[in-house]
Amino acid sequence: MYQVQELTKIYDMGKVKVKALEGVSFTVPDGDMLAIMGRSGSGKSTLLRQMGLLDQPTSGRILLDGREVSRLPERERAKLRLRHLGYVFQEYALLGELTAHQNVYLPGMMLGEADNYRERARELLELVGLGERINHYPKELSGGEQQRVAIARALINRPRVLLADEPCANLDTISSAMVMETLVRLNRELGVTVIFVSHDPDDRKYAQSVLVLSDGRIAQRSGQVK
């Protein structure tokens, strides 16, 4: 269970302080597929970055299975990111010097609980429909393919939660649909909790729960999210 309690994030821009999130609270049950929606600048990506432990909130708490995780030191947060969270960036964020296969198995190699991470990476790439392209470098893949590699990478260590920050923002309609359907399939087949950010109202159809943000506050919530 993922809990966000009274989360506030203020960016200090020198003379100006920008309040990106203000007192946001909600709980995501295990296995949910939650869409965080809202207009540009509503605080969606900021919220996801706090939940992905890539940034620290100004105030408030984030609890994973009841454990406060947002104030942990960087070393501990890195471990949590590696073991329990998968993160998909808007701009794919693949490592350009590694092949698709290497990009996917790198976090598995880091965790190193078993030496079968190479095989698992291959299976994941097949799962996202890229079994034929595992030895290609990112520059040799389309945007949609790169995003699917990023999803496979996020899943290599069997995370409990997959966070995707506007995964289709830079993709065409067909690629967007493929990526979103991949996320739905992973949620259903692997039982992974998926939390994705989108500004496209059409993406509501992929979610079981929806959270709408406006000016850093929750404007609307539906589904299992409380």
Added chain:
Amino acid sequence: MSRSFRVASLLAASSIRQGSLGVTLLIILILALVGLNLLFVPGLLGGLVSGANEKVIQTYTADIVVESRRESMLIRDVDRLISRIEAIRGVIAATPRIKLGAELSFDDERTGAVIYGIRPEREKRVFTIHQSLIEGSYLEPGDRDGILLGIQLAGADQPDIELYYRSLRRVHAGDRITVTYASGLEKKYIVRGVFHTEYIQTDLEAFVVEKELRAANPLPPDHAASIHVNIAPNADIRSIAAQIGSLRDDLKILTWEDYAGIVRSMTGSFTVIKAILNVVNLLVAGITIFIVTYIDVVNRRRQIGIQRAIGITPGSITLAYLMRATFYAVTGIIVASLAFKYLVVPLEARYPFHFPFGDVFLRAELWDMLRTALILLSTALAAAFIPVRAVMRVKILDAIWSS
């Protein structure tokens, strides 16, 4: 640890393999040039010092010089003393010399000189002057009319030598010169040979056989002004000097370093200069490698941010950059060492630097190469570590999106 090592190896190998070949070659070239610089200066100064020392030993003093403590400044009972010196383990040969001040003249030219009375056969076992003849031949033991001149005395029509205008200028082997000894005795000698050792002090010397000098001047028999001792290459000079000193208590024993104080002072200065230049070179090397690595790391901030975001530990990322730095440094060191040993040293040997004590040859010693390798590697590692750790302290999101 093995996980971190494997991840770091993958990241390092991929970045080298997939990185720009031009940039990789440029970094290696810069490191190789830094390495060459670190090798060249000690090599040159090392060659300078050892070249000067060798010249002094081989042409001017030998390894040990024995003089007298007596008021007359002459060593007595020379033949017996030489036998005893040569009986010491590690001594190859010893040769006595007597000397007299004189004036040499040829046509209208005159110059002052010290004339040494030598035993030619013994001299050849102690000095290498006989190998430095540029004209004529060496003295024969029974030669009573011949004289051997250093080029700085003869001139030999070579105006580019250092003391040409103080020399006899046009004297060659076969010419007759006049020698006026301090006693007033004047005698003509045939110049048997002219030598050029390239050590000025030696090239200012003139030699006749000992018997001739004794016949021409009232010198006490079986006495010498000095005895010069040649020892085996690995022999302990201090121990042999002490043993010679213990033979008699009227002897003054000097090693070549004690005797040639000017050279010692010069080599001491060169050693200090070498140390200063090494420190400067090290700083230049460190700053150069730091700049190259810093630019490289700054360009990879986003990559580092992504690696951190997906859970790669800072230790693994840092290790990957240290591995890259090691690769560049080791390759640079190999290139520098090969270029120095097989290109710079042979080229300099063909066109050596000329100094007043002879041609200077670069020395490529294993220790210098190892030290350079260690310095370069340590500097490269430190220069890689500092900027990588700085990027590690930047927030992940800043690293990814501020690039």
